[in-house]
Amino acid sequence: MDDKVPQSRRTLLDIALLACGETDSGPYALVATDAIALGLHGTVEIARKAQATGALHRTSLEVAGAQGDLRTFLLVRLSGHGPAEPAWMVNGWSTVRAYGAGSDLRGADLRGADLSGARLVGADLTDADLRGADLTKADLGGALLNGADLSGSVLFSATLRGADLTESNLCRADMRHVDLRHATLVRTAMRGADLWGAYTWNVDFGSAFLDGVQVDRADALHAKVS
The missing domain is CATH 2.160.20.80 (E3 ubiquitin-protein ligase SopA)
Structure with missing residues (x-):
């Protein structure tokens, strides 16, 4: 399966930004998570661990490749000089429901x-x-x-x-x-x-x-x- 996203299709990151009202896609990424991990570690630790391990995603295909589903994920703000910071907690199902038209959701769980x-x-x-x-x-x-x-x-x-x-x-x-x-x-x-x-x-x-x-x-x- 071709992992290139057609230019006309919005990525999972694009529609998460829309859902959160963010307009600049450059400094953000997605981190797949769940309620248990959030309860144990909190958003800050999850965001920084994801940055350290390279578990920062842009597409549904990348999330699926990391064995993540789309129920819950963090939208994190990236910095060229410092640690990633959690910006929003995103309900993936609601995001897909509202903004999924015409988007790239290949391999989505x-x-x-x-x-x-x-x-x-x-x-x-x-x-x-x-x-x-x-x-x-x-x-x-x-x-x-x-x-x-x-x-x-x-x-x-x-x-x-x-x-x-x-x-x-x-x-x-x-x-x-x-x-x-x-x-x-x-x-x-x-x-x-x-x-x-x-x-x-x-x-x-x-x-x-x-x-x-x-x-x-x-x-x-x-x-x-x-």
């Missing part, structure tokens, strides 16, 4: 994330881990979900119109009333997914894995997804 109503139009979620995530009424229109794991996720009334789901995993996903119009489902695993009332106009299921899926429960022609 969003297991169990509350992304209900998220606006993720055109986001790159290639190889993202969304197992068990709540994506109720989320807008993933045109998103890149190649190789993403959405098994057991809730996509009730979500929009996947024009999304690329090549080789993604949608096994046992709740896809009731989902809008799949024009989506790409090449070698997509959908075993046990619930497609009741799904809008599947111009969707080719020919190479998808559909064991246990009742495609006839979908409404291909006239259902209107709300």
Whole structure:
């Protein structure tokens, strides 16, 4: 997988800065953390240890490579002459939910994330881990979900119109009333997914894995997804 970020896509650091109202991306970085580490060590120690070990990140791919998830992280301010200082504690799920549209979220660990109503139009979620995530009424229109794991996720009334789901995993996903119009489902695993009332106009299921899926429960022609 190419680790270069397209110039048109915002990085995880970019959207964290937006969420925190910061305008200068130059002196900042992200540090993945969790409630236990924060309770034991505090934000200052975590920021300085991350600086000493090089665990300062800019992209979701870098965070995933360091075995971190996106639930909680620190936005730290860097100095050319002194230690890193914590600037903000960031709720990653809320940040992705509000600012994820068109962003680079490749490889993101969003297991169990509350992304209900998220606006993720055109986001790159290639190889993202969304197992068990709540994506109720989320807008993933045109998103890149190649190789993403959405098994057991809730996509009730979500929009996947024009999304690329090549080789993604949608096994046992709740896809009731989902809008799949024009989506790409090449070698997509959908075993046990619930497609009741799904809008599947111009969707080719020919190479998808559909064991246990009742495609006839979908409404291909006239259902209107709300």
